[in-house]
Amino acid sequence: MSDSRQRLWTLTAASRHAGGSTIERHHHEDHQLVYVSAGVLAVETSAGSWVASKDRAVWLPAGVWHAHRFYGSSMFHAIGFARERPPLPATAPMIVAVTPFLRELLIAAADPELSAAETGRVRAVLRDQLRRSSQQPLSLPTPRDPRLADACALASADPARSIPLAELARQVGASERSLSRLFRDELGMSYPQWRTHLRLLEAMILLSGGASVTRTASQCGWKTTSSFIDTFRHALGQTPGEYRARTR
Structure with a gap:
């Protein structure tokens, strides 16, 4: 052989x-x-x-x-x-x-x-x-800049919490403008887009474990279940309920 x-x-x-x-x-x-x-x-x-x-x-x-x-x-x-x-x-x-x-x-x-x-x-x-x-394309790119990495870690620790970019910038010692530029230059997306990707990936894990659509929407930071369903369908081509049924 x-x-x-x-x-x-x-x-x-x-x-x-x-x-x-x-x-x-x-x-x-x-x-x-x-x-x-x-x-x-x-x-x-x-x-x-x-x-x-x-x-x-x-x-x-x-x-x-x-x-x-x-x-x-x-x-x-x-x-x-x-x-x-x-x-x-x-x-x-x-x-x-x-x-x-x-x-x-x-x-x-x-x-x-x-x-x-x-x-x-x-x-x-x-x-x-x-x-x-x-x-x-749905993924979560890895940041290289230490300030951006710290900001992503802070936001990832609690996906349901909508931390303003200005607050993240303050906590990692960067200006809001600099941090916004780092998201676009290194990760190819804005901070809100990155946060949506983070929440969608977390939602996929929760749904596969049997969590309800309503509970998943709440735990991942969507204000309403309907907005979660719309975002999920647009990104993945199926509703959260359909995804949950298929993965289980």
Whole structure:
């Protein structure tokens, strides 16, 4: 067996994980696509935070350091791809929309019971589907500037609290104008947009754990359940209730 084939087999696996379990920070020589057919997976990388669920997988290019945390009883599927032949851009992690067909391919490709010939055919179709898949931008980029990192940590500690940008700036020792510029320059979005992303990612975790839509809206800082539903549908293409039902 070639060294390349051995590496891919090591990166391709299916396993069950209890809610709250983790996989410590690590990286791979080759690319990997991670997915959960049950439960929710939070992926922390140097580029930011990502959430995988039944309709979202996370693409991890070779060399990217990452760690995993599982929410709810989870079925984890990981697929390795050779560094020389990435089916998706190898520049940065990204969220990949998972259609019902792609879901079945991901589960099959990680099945250890398949023969080498069957695996080869499944992977060929999987590559074609990945090239046609849509990439979803919802993530939480990691800040580099210490002032911005401190501001994000303060806001992340209590997503339900709407801390004004001026107050964050004062607490981290920056001007409001400077902090606003850092959000746009480093994270590519305004502070309100970043805070919405933070709340949406927290909402996905709560919903997957069985929290009601109303409770999730309140815990994540929306003033009304209807505004939460509208924001969630616009960002993820489905209502919170639909997402909750699918992930559970």
